[in-house]
Amino acid sequence: MKDKFSIIIITLLRVVGTINSISLALYTFLTICAIVPFGEDLLEQAYIGVIMLTISALILILNIFLESKLYPKRGWIADSLAATLMIIMLIYFSYFIRPKILEWLMPLGAFLPTPILLSAITSFLLSRKRKNDELVSPTPPAEEST
Amino acid sequence: MKKKITIPIIALLILSIIASVATIPLAKAQETEIKVINPLTSDGNFTFSTATASVGTRFNATVWVYNVTNLYAFQVKLTINDTLLNITNAWLPPSDDPDYVFHGLSTVRPSPTLYDADEDGVYESALVGDSIMGTGSFTGSGLLAIFELEIIYTPETDKETTELNIDNEETFLLDSDMNDIPAIRVNGLYEIEGVPIPMLKVEPSYYRATRVGETFNISIVIENINASHRMIGFQFRLSYNLSFVEVLDIIEGPFLPAFNQTPDPPYTYFMAYDEPDDPYYGTHVVVGDILMPNATGDYPGPFPEGSGVIAIITFNVTGVNPGTFDLHLFDTIIINDENEEIQHGTLDGSFELYALTVTITEQPSEYYGILSVASMKFVVQYPDGTYYTADNLGSITVSIFNGTEIIENITLTAQDFDSVTNEWIVEYQIPWNTPPGGYNFVILKHAVIDSAGNSGPLQDVYSTTFNVVEVIQLSVEIDVGSIYFLGEEAEFLILTCLDGKRFLNDSNVVTATLYKPDGTTETLSVTTVSLGLFKTSYALTATDPAGTYTLLVEISYITPEYEYAGTAIRSFLVSPTLTAWDPMITNINGTVATIETTLHQIQLNLTQINANLTDLIVTGKGEILAEIESAVGTMLASIDSLNINLTDIIVNSAGEVMAKIEYYLGTNGTIEIKLDKIMTDFSLINGTLVEIDTAIGDIVVDLDDIGGTITNINGNVMEIQTAIGELSESIGGAQSAATTTLYVTSALSAITVVLAIIILLLLRKK
Numbered sequence: 072m073k074d075k076f077s078i079i080i081i082t083l084l085r086v087v088g089t090i091n092s093i094s095l096a097l098y099t100f101l102t103i104c105a106i107v108p109f110g111e112d113l114l115e116q117a118y119i120g121v122i123m124l125t126i127s128a129l130i131l132i133l134n135i136f137l138e139s140k141l142y143p144k145r146g147w148i149a150d151s152l153a154a155t156l157m158i159i160m161l162i163y164f165s166y167f168i169r170p171k172i173l174e175w176l177m178p179l180g181a182f183l184p185t186p187i188l189l190s191a192i193t194s195f196l197l198s199r200k201r202k203n204d205e206l207v208s209p210t211p212p213a214e215e216s217t
Numbered sequence: 218m219k220k221k222i223t224i225p226i227i228a229l230l231i232l233s234i235i236a237s238v239a240t241i242p243l244a245k246a247q248e249t250e251i252k253v254i255n256p257l258t259s260d261g262n263f264t265f266s267t268a269t270a271s272v273g274t275r276f277n278a279t280v281w282v283y284n285v286t287n288l289y290a291f292q293v294k295l296t297i298n299d300t301l302l303n304i305t306n307a308w309l310p311p312s313d314d315p316d317y318v319f320h321g322l323s324t325v326r327p328s329p330t331l332y333d334a335d336e337d338g339v340y341e342s343a344l345v346g347d348s349i350m351g352t353g354s355f356t357g358s359g360l361l362a363i364f365e366l367e368i369i370y371t372p373e374t375d376k377e378t379t380e381l382n383i384d385n386e387e388t389f390l391l392d393s394d395m396n397d398i399p400a401i402r403v404n405g406l407y408e409i410e411g412v413p414i415p416m417l418k419v420e421p422s423y424y425r426a427t428r429v430g431e432t433f434n435i436s437i438v439i440e441n442i443n444a445s446h447r448m449i450g451f452q453f454r455l456s457y458n459l460s461f462v463e464v465l466d467i468i469e470g471p472f473l474p475a476f477n478q479t480p481d482p483p484y485t486y487f488m489a490y491d492e493p494d495d496p497y498y499g500t501h502v503v504v505g506d507i508l509m510p511n512a513t514g515d516y517p518g519p520f521p522e523g524s525g526v527i528a529i530i531t532f533n534v535t536g537v538n539p540g541t542f543d544l545h546l547f548d549t550i551i552i553n554d555e556n557e558e559i560q561h562g563t564l565d566g567s568f569e570l571y572a573l574t575v576t577i578t579e580q581p582s583e584y585y586g587i588l589s590v591a592s593m594k595f596v597v598q599y600p601d602g603t604y605y606t607a608d609n610l611g612s613i614t615v616s617i618f619n620g621t622e623i624i625e626n627i628t629l630t631a632q633d634f635d636s637v638t639n640e641w642i643v644e645y646q647i648p649w650n651t652p653p654g655g656y657n658f659v660i661l662k663h664a665v666i667d668s669a670g671n672s673g674p675l676q677d678v679y680s681t682t683f684n685v686v687e688v689i690q691l692s693v694e695i696d697v698g699s700i701y702f703l704g705e706e707a708e709f710l711i712l713t714c715l716d717g718k719r720f721l722n723d724s725n726v727v728t729a730t731l732y733k734p735d736g737t738t739e740t741l742s743v744t745t746v747s748l749g750l751f752k753t754s755y756a757l758t759a760t761d762p763a764g765t766y767t768l769l770v771e772i773s774y775i776t777p778e779y780e781y782a783g784t785a786i787r788s789f790l791v792s793p794t795l796t797a798w799d800p801m802i803t804n805i806n807g808t809v810a811t812i813e814t815t816l817h818q819i820q821l822n823l824t825q826i827n828a829n830l831t832d833l834i835v836t837g838k839g840e841i842l843a844e845i846e847s848a849v850g851t852m853l854a855s856i857d858s859l860n861i862n863l864t865d866i867i868v869n870s871a872g873e874v875m876a877k878i879e880y881y882l883g884t885n886g887t888i889e890i891k892l893d894k895i896m897t898d899f900s901l902i903n904g905t906l907v908e909i910d911t912a913i914g915d916i917v918v919d920l921d922d923i924g925g926t927i928t929n930i931n932g933n934v935m936e937i938q939t940a941i942g943e944l945s946e947s948i949g950g951a952q953s954a955a956t957t958t959l960y961v962t963s964a965l966s967a968i969t970v971v972l973a974i975i976i977l978l979l980l981r982k983k
Contacts, residue, residue, distance in 0.1 A: 098959040109926075
């Protein structure tokens with residue numbers, strides 16, 4: 072029962088993370104498109120950012136649907152990857168790109184990848200707990216009931 | 218006379234025949250000869266002179282054979298110089314001519330042949346020959362052939378000679394055995410000597426008359442006559458032009474009477490007639506003269522020889538215009554004692570009436586008042602049309618004629634000549650005591666003399682009459698300002714009154730002359746404002762000198778009875794600068810600016826004062842004024858009164874943003890000033906376009922032109938840094954929605970994370 076509840080929270084965090092990625096990608100792309108006429112040659116960076124954030128969102132979406140099937144014990148890795156992509160983009164568009172198009176959002180913007188990171192941590196802890204549980208009782212519970 | 222001459226000739230012929238007969242035995246001992254013989258002189262010489270022969274004269278040359286034996290056939294070829302002579306004919310002597318070698322014999326008699334080898338139209342050789350037919354021969358001396366020659370060239374003075382050549386192989390003799398008979402061929406010698414032909418000539422060949430009434434003689438001279446011509450008389454006609462001269466007298470010259478043929482006068486019969494109206498020959502004189510023969514009707518001689526005057530004609534100059542004509546000798550005859558004409562030539566003369574002509578180009582006015590200046594212009598020309606200028610000046614005297622007598626003479630100087638129009642100007646200030654009446658300028662005949670002594674005109678030249686009238690005084694007042702400025706249109710009013718009432722409305726009688734401080738003068742144009750009131754003006758330019766100007770107004774209105782005259786003078790100051798009077802341009806209309814000063818309002822022509830906008834300055838009240846530099850100093854102007862336009866915004870090399878302003882102050886100009894002096898606001902209006910609002914108008918420029926760069930993004934607001942300041946502009950549209958979304962998701966993330974952590978911790982405790 073505790074695990075199920077944790078999985079619901081993880082899923083919720085991943086959904087929020089997905090929304091964050093999409094929002095971030097959308098904002099980045101629209102902003103760069105708006106300032107390009109002013110002589111700012113940022114379109115390539117906009118495309119790269121959108122692609123990376125889209126990948127991040129896709130990873131999270133896949134993770135939501137594949138959590139308990141294909142990679143039940145490796146979901147936290149995908150979350151970490153998605154979070155990493157988002158963090159890189161967030162840092163780059165906040166501090167390295169000129170003009171700094173996301174600096175205004177800090178420090179609130181720092182919460183954008185935190186749902187994904189929390190999801191990854193929770194997922195990691197959950198996978199460790201499952202592994203321990205399997206080592207303590209190797210007989211499947213179904214056989215016990217029979 | 219002729220009988221006396223023939224006796225010696227006959228005697229000479231007899232002696233020559235005897236001599237020739239006596240020499241025949243001796244000749245036989247000599248060789249056979251073929252000779253060219255002149256039938257007139259019986260020798261080989263053909264001597265002529267141009268006194269007796271001329272081109273076209275023909276003569277015969279015969280060819281004889283001497284001391285020939287057994288002559289059966291012969292041929293003679295004669296060759297001559299075809300530049301002097303032409304062989305016009307050749308023939309064999311008639312068969313019945315006893316001198317002919319084949320006289321009485323039956324001969325072939327072929328036709329002679331003439332040759333023109335060089336095809337110049339002149340025969341230079343001829344071939345004549347004959348041969349006996351059957352038996353017989355000739356022994357002795359006899360005539361072979363006859364050639365006719367024509368003189369085709371005569372030298373004028375020198376002697377020309379050429380041989381009548383038969384010494385060639387085609388001249389030969391044959392005996393009855395057809396053997397060549399040796400013979401000496403002796404050529405003839407042709408000579409022609411050029412001797413001058415008698416001439417009738419006009420002396421002097423050119424005569425120049427300079428005055429009407431001048432008389433002069435023209436002599437007719439005969440030259441190169443010699444006694445051999447046996448001249449006894451002559452006749453000639455001499456043409457002349459009645460427009461220039463008339464004949465006063467014709468007298469016989471001394472030459473012909475000097476060769477009198479009678480011991481007592483009259484030695485000659487002299488006739489002369491003036492034919493001024495001859496319808497056939499035109500105006501001319503005809504003169505004839507002939508020596509009187511002696512009592513027997515003969516001319517014993519001596520005959521006229523050498524040169525001398527044969528007639529003298531006296532002319533009187535009557536023409537009044539310069540010109541020339543020829544004294545042409547024609548219908549001339551010189552005869553000898555046999556009434557034969559003697560060939561001769563003529564030489565014409567010419568006459569020129571040479572004088573300066575005077576033409577009045579500007580007549581004096583019809584009326585002049587006392588003390589006014591009457592003037593007249595005229596040109597003086599030489600007969601070839603060239604003008605008599607100051608360089609030619611000898612003396613020119615113009616007289617004043619009052620209808621009965623000359624009252625004054627005016628001598629012109631070189632200063633009275635206008636080199637532009639080539640006119641001479643004579644001015645006469647009418648003395649105060651001159652009685653009213655009509656007067657003329659007169660240039661008396663020969664009153665114009667040049668430096669070479671030539672004079673003119675040939676008759677007096679009168680101007681039209683000018684009338685001197687009494688003067689009635691007018692009062693004249695001038696209204697001028699006390700001070701004017703360079704560039705200002707200075708206006709003056711003139712009031713004319715007669716007996717306290719305004720008088721005159723014709724501005725043409727008002728003369729306004731402005732005297733400048735530098736000594737120069739300017740004649741101003743005057744216009745009528747109303748009766749007795751006139752206006753004139755002068756546009757002071759930047760180059761005009763500053764200082765005191767004086768306006769002199771003179772009025773002269775002349776009627777047939779009176780001259781209404783008046784004079785007034787006023788001075789005013791022209792200041793070089795307006796600076797001391799705080800000038801402020803209040804209005805500009807075209808090139809004329811209205812300027813308010815502490816003195817009064819003035820109007821200046823901006824073009825004349827080289828006005829230029831130099832700066833825009835901001836007053837303490839925040840008002841923007843234009844600073845205008847000009848030749849009259851610095852002026853200020855409200856920018857609203859100026860025609861200025863903001864045309865561009867540029868960033869100079871120092872990085873300053875400058876406003877480029879075009880203006881019109883008489884001429885177009887541009888100025889660049891710092892934009893911040895006049896800028897009131899600026900904003901992004903469309904895309905990258907920025908509208909800049911200034912005190913002199915708005916302008917839209919591209920963000921690039923003012924160095925605009927985006928420095929920061931704050932949500933949906935971008936901050937743009939430009940050379941003229943910072944701009945904050947909302948991006949708008951979908952980006953604003955994305956901004957809001959991103960902000961919300963960030964906040965939700967924070968909340969979600971907190972809640973998730975709490976829930977996870979609670980689950981952990983359970």
